[in-house]
Amino acid sequence: MKKTIILLLTICFSVVAFAQTPKDSVQYLDQVVLNDVKLNQNAAGFKVVVLKDSVLDKNTSTFTDLLRFNSNIYFKENGYGMVSSPSFRGTNAAQTAVIWNGISINSILNGQTDFNLINTNNINQVVIRNGGGSVQYGSGAIGGSIHLDNTLNFGSHFTNAIKLNYGSFDTKNLSFVSDYGNDNLAVNIGVNYIDSDNDYKFLGTDQVNTNGAFDNLSLNLNFGYFISQKDVLKLYHQSFLGERAFSGTTVTPSNSKYVDQNFRTMLEWSRSSGSYKSIVKVAHLEENFEYYQNKNSEFFTFGKVSTLLLKHDFNYKLSKTLTLKSILDYNNYKGEGSSFGTPKRSVFSATGLMQYDPSTKLSLGFNLRQDVTTDFKSPLLFSIDGAYNITDFYKIKLNGSKNFRAPTFNDLFWQPGGNLDLIPESSYQLDLGHVVNYKWFQLQLNTFYISTKDQIQWTPNSSGFWGPENVAKTHSYGLEAGLNVTKYFNKHQLKFTSNYSYTVSENAETNKQLIYVPFHKANASIAYSFSKFLMYYQHLFAGSVFTTKDNLKGPFYSLKAYDVANLGFNYKVFKTTEKQLDLGIKVNNVFNEIYQNVAFRPMPNRNFNIQLHYKF
Numbered sequence: 001m002k003k004t005i006i007l008l009l010t011i012c013f014s015v016v017a018f019a020q021t022p023k024d025s026v027q028y029l030d031q032v033v034l035n036d037v038k039l040n041q042n043a044a045g046f047k048v049v050v051l052k053d054s055v056l057d058k059n060t061s062t063f064t065d066l067l068r069f070n071s072n073i074y075f076k077e078n079g080y081g082m083v084s085s086p087s088f089r090g091t092n093a094a095q096t097a098v099i100w101n102g103i104s105i106n107s108i109l110n111g112q113t114d115f116n117l118i119n120t121n122n123i124n125q126v127v128i129r130n131g132g133g134s135v136q137y138g139s140g141a142i143g144g145s146i147h148l149d150n151t152l153n154f155g156s157h158f159t160n161a162i163k164l165n166y167g168s169f170d171t172k173n174l175s176f177v178s179d180y181g182n183d184n185l186a187v188n189i190g191v192n193y194i195d196s197d198n199d200y201k202f203l204g205t206d207q208v209n210t211n212g213a214f215d216n217l218s219l220n221l222n223f224g225y226f227i228s229q230k231d232v233l234k235l236y237h238q239s240f241l242g243e244r245a246f247s248g249t250t251v252t253p254s255n256s257k258y259v260d261q262n263f264r265t266m267l268e269w270s271r272s273s274g275s276y277k278s279i280v281k282v283a284h285l286e287e288n289f290e291y292y293q294n295k296n297s298e299f300f301t302f303g304k305v306s307t308l309l310l311k312h313d314f315n316y317k318l319s320k321t322l323t324l325k326s327i328l329d330y331n332n333y334k335g336e337g338s339s340f341g342t343p344k345r346s347v348f349s350a351t352g353l354m355q356y357d358p359s360t361k362l363s364l365g366f367n368l369r370q371d372v373t374t375d376f377k378s379p380l381l382f383s384i385d386g387a388y389n390i391t392d393f394y395k396i397k398l399n400g401s402k403n404f405r406a407p408t409f410n411d412l413f414w415q416p417g418g419n420l421d422l423i424p425e426s427s428y429q430l431d432l433g434h435v436v437n438y439k440w441f442q443l444q445l446n447t448f449y450i451s452t453k454d455q456i457q458w459t460p461n462s463s464g465f466w467g468p469e470n471v472a473k474t475h476s477y478g479l480e481a482g483l484n485v486t487k488y489f490n491k492h493q494l495k496f497t498s499n500y501s502y503t504v505s506e507n508a509e510t511n512k513q514l515i516y517v518p519f520h521k522a523n524a525s526i527a528y529s530f531s532k533f534l535m536y537y538q539h540l541f542a543g544s545v546f547t548t549k550d551n552l553k554g555p556f557y558s559l560k561a562y563d564v565a566n567l568g569f570n571y572k573v574f575k576t577t578e579k580q581l582d583l584g585i586k587v588n589n590v591f592n593e594i595y596q597n598v599a600f601r602p603m604p605n606r607n608f609n610i611q612l613h614y615k616f
Contacts, residue, residue: 039127039129039147041315041323041325041355042136042325042353042355042365042367043129043365043385044355044364044365044385044386044387044397045363045365045384045386045387045399045431045433046129046130046131046133046399046431047129047131047397047431047433047444047446047480048128048129048130049127049128049130049482050125050127051125051126051128053124053125055070056120056123056126057613059120060167060584060586060611061588061609062080062081062115062116063115063119063120064077064084064116066120066126067086067115067126067128067146068523068540069523069525069538069540069566070497070499070523070525071128071499071523072089072130072480072482072499072501072521073086073087073088073096073128073144074087074516074517074518074542074597075087075115075597076093076516076597077116077597077598077603078246078247078598079209079247079598079601079602080198080200080209080212080603080604081196081198081212081214081244082116082212082246082247082601083114083116084114084115084116085112085114085115086115086143086146087517088130088143088144089130089131089143089144089448089450089478089501089503089505090143090450090478090503090504090505090514091142091143091144091452091476091505092143093111093112093113094110094112094140094405094408095140095141095425096112096113096141096142096144096145096146097133097137097138097140097141097145097146098118098145098146098148099137099145099147099148100148100238100264101148101266102281103266103281103309103311104137104138104139104140105285106139106140107287107305107408108305108307108333108335108345108408108409109287109305109335109340109408109409110408110410111140111405111406111408111410111411117240117242117260117262118148119192119194119218119240120148121163121175121190121192122150122175122177122190122191122192122238123148123149123150124150124151125149125151126146126147126148126149127146127147127149128144128145128146129144129145129146129147130144130431130446130448130480131144131429132144132383132401132402132403132427132429133145133401134369134381134402134403134404135351135353135367135368135381135382135383135403136327136351136353136367136369136383138329138349139404139405139424140405142403142405142427142450142452143450150188150220150222150236151188152181152186152188152222152223152224152234153179153181153186153188154182154183154184154185154186154224154226155182155183156182156183157179157180157181158179158180159178159615159616160176160177160178160179160615160616161175161176161177161178161613161614161615161616162174162176162612162613162614163175163176163611163612163613163614164611164612165609165611165612166610167607167609167610168200168607168609169196169198169200169604169607170196170197170199171194171195171197171609172193172194172195173192173194173195174192174193175190175192175193176190176192177189177190177191178190185225186222186223186224187223187224188220188221188223189220189222190218190219190220190221191217191218191219192217192218192219193215193216193217193218194215194216195214195215196213196214197212197213198212198213198247199213200212200604200605200607201604201605202250202602203592203594203605204602205602207250209602209604210248210253211245211246211248211254211256211295212244212245212247213244213245214242214243214244214245215242215243216240216241216242216243216244216260217240217241217242218238218239218240218241219238219240220237220238221235221236221237221238222234222235222236222237223235230271230272230273231269232269232270232271233267233268234267234268234270235265235266235267235268236264236265236266236268237263237264237265238262238263238264238265239262239263239264240261240262241261242259242260242261243257243260244257244258246258247601249599249600249601250600250601250602252600255293255294255295255296256292256293256294256295257291257292258289258290258291258292259289259291259292259300260289261286261287261289262285262287262288263284263285264283264284264285265283265284265285266281266282266283266284266309267282267283268282275316275317275318276314276317277313277315278312278313278314279311279312279313279314279315280311280312281309281310281311281313282309282310282311283307283308283309283311284306284307284308284309285305285306285307285309286304286305286306286307287304287305288303288304289302289304290302301337301338301339302337302338303336303337303338303339303340304335304336304337305333305334305335305336306333306334306335307331307332307333307334308331309329309331309332310329310330311327311329311330312326312327312329313325313326313327314326314327321356321357322354322355322356322357323354323355323356323357324352324353324354324355325351325352325353325355326350327349327350327351327353328348328349328350328351329347329348329349329350329351330346330347330348331345331346331347332344332346332347333345333346333347333409335409337409339415340409340410340414340415340418341413341415343409343412345373345375345409346373346374347371347372347374348372348373349370349371349372350369350370351367351368351369352368352369353365353367354366354367360389362386362387362388362389363386363387364385364386365383365384365385365386367382367383367384368380368382369381369382373406376406376407376423376424378404378406378424379402379404379424379426380402381401381403381404382401382402383400383401383402384400384401385397385398385399385400386398386399393436393437393438394434394435394436395435396432396433396434396435397432397446398430398431398432398433399430399431400428400429400430400431401428401429402426402427402428403426403428403429404424404425404426404427405425405456406424407419407422407423407424407456411456411468416465417458417465417466417467417468418467419467419468422456422469422470423454423470424454425452425453425454425455425456425470426452426453426454427450427451427452427453428450428451429449429450430448430449431446431447431448431449432446432447433445433446434446440486440487441485442482442483442484443481443482443484444480444481444482445480445481446479446480446481447477447478447479448476448477448478448479448480449475449476450475450476450477451473451474451475451508452472452473452474452475452476454470454472455470455472455473455474456468456469456470456472457469457471473509474505474506474507474508474514475508476505476506477503477504478503478504479501480499480500480501481498481499481500481501482497482499482500483496483497483498484497485497491530491531492528492530493527493528493529493530494527494528495527496524496525496526496527497524497525498522498523498525499522499523500520500521500522501520501521501522502519502520503518503521504519505517507549510549512546512550512551513546513551514546514549515545515546515547515548515549516545516597517545518543518544518545518561519543519544520541520542520543520561521541521542522540522541523538523539523540523541524538524539525537525538525539532571532572532573532575533569533570533571533572534569534570534571534572535567535568535569535570536567536568536570537565537566537568538565538566538568539563539564539565540563540564541561541562541563542561542595542597543561544558544559544560544561545558545559545597546558547559547599559596559597559599562593562594562595562596563591563593564588564589564591564593564595564603565589565590565591566586566588566590567586567590568584568586568587569586570582570583570584571583571584579614579615579616580614580615580616581612581614581615582613582614583612583613584610584611584612585608585609585610585611586608587607587608588604588607588608588609589603589604589606589607591606592605
């Protein structure tokens with residue numbers, strides 16, 4: 001892996017050297033268009049939050065931290081930089097879909113996406129869609145979905161950006177992004193490398209995180225070309241090579257490590273003509289892992305999956321008020337692993353979406369989906385949503401849906417313990433939202449209810465082996481609130497954002513709160529800018545959680561609530577029409593809070609990060 005890193009970084013700096021040749025003109029493009037048109041055209045009744053590049057640029061740490069401080073999602077993390085999984089409206093990690101440029105990238109092995117394996121330096125935009133989305137995005141989209149978009153900008157421009165970060169625990173982060181375009185061609189290249197000893201102190205003890213080092217390299221290549229005035233060909237590619245030691249706990253040391261190699265390539269052909277638009281996607285995804293119980297040993301267990309995806313979207317505008325869309329989707333999965341053999345699966349789905357906009361005030365959506373799968377029967381899915389503008393500044397939103405999660409390869413084939421008789425989880429949910437958008441502030445308030453049956457849980461059997469069963473019935477309900485305020489005072493700008501969620505997520509038979517789901521979670525940030533100077537403060541509150549299904553209280557059965565704060569400063573050293581240099585420093589966990597979000601796995605003490613960001 002080290003040779004690969006050196007080679008790609010050499011290429012990176014070669015491109016930098018070339019980019020420094022004189023240019024006649026530079027155009028910095030501000031317009032960002034979502035690649036997934038369903039987020040634009042078929043989500044009127046859903047809560048959708050967009051984190052644009054201005055927010056992404058300030059993130060000097062992990063994707064987990066970005067979402068933890070800027071959304072309602074709660075995260076479990078097995079130590080900093082280790083496996084990170086979300087809880088979205090009280091659901092689990094396998095019930096959250098992650099969508100990359102319009103296709104799902106959840107692992108077919110465990111149904112999840114590790115959020116510490118996603119790098120946002122090469123992502124233009126992150127979109128958070130709350131609520132059930134299985135009709136549009138398939139298995140796993142029960143609590144919500146998170147969308148990662150790479151955009152291609154046409155028009156004459158050539159821009160580059162370098163980020164250099166150095167922080168505590170000998171953490172180094174190097175990122176380079178180059179973007180070129182003309183009227184017919186658009187190319188975007190991004191390279192990012194992270195390396196950290198990650199040997200932070202366990203506050204309140206004399207221990208340190210002795211086995212937490214990690215490094216990873218990610219490469220993005222995106223290409224677009226106008227074949228004709230009606231036809232556009234796009235290519236998206238992403239490679240990720242990572243190696244990390246697995247941190248131990250405060251009571252059990254670890255000497256293990258995990259190696260990841262993930263590759264995603266998608267070719268897209270879109271054709272627009274008058275009242276219709278056709279999009280054909282062909283993608284190949286590959287995920288590989290190696291687990292070493294002893295990182296100094298040559299023995300390891302492994303798993304790999306190769307996915308072939310074929311997808312066709314057809315959008316037809318019948319009239320000014322009515323639009324129909326069909327989606328035909330085929331996925332073929334082939335796996336191989338030490339603990340699950342050589343499973344295969346083929347999935348075909350047909351989806352119909354109807355969008356009806358009878359007036360400028362009212363928008364309605366009606367959607368159906370049916371999957372046909374080789375190893376189980378899938379339910380018929382539906383969703384209905386609508387939005388109505390009561391006044392110019394007040395909008396009400398409503399959506400209801402049936403969603404599902406399919407058993408994964410691990411659920412079905414893991415040895416010992418796999419269960420071939422599993423059926424998909426299914427859920428019904430309802431969401432009511434209010435949006436107030438008035439001059440300098442925006443307020444969003446949502447209430448929701450989710451009922452899930454046949455939830456897959458791993459429990460020990462009579463032989464002592466753990467295995468999955470369709471046993472649990474759960475329901476979740478609560479509310480989410482989001483506030484954004486932006487005020488200008490001459491040359492001064494003050495911006496305040498906050499999110500709060502109250503979540504009850506219970507086993508329907510015992511009425512006990514599910515483990516690792518806090519009743520209360522809140523975050524807030526305030527930023528002040530003047531001329532070349534920017535200062536911001538972030539604060540996160542996470543309520544106490546239970547770590548056992550019996551909801552016992554105490555240090556061994558629950559985790560206490562915590563408050564974590566970050567403080568950052570940015571200074572614009574210079575800015576011209578062609579070049580810009582920013583210097584930033586961020587202090588994380590300013591108050592040295594002792595906290596854990598997974599039992600016996602402490603998070604870092606106070607630490608800092610310095611960033612240089614050069615655009616040219």
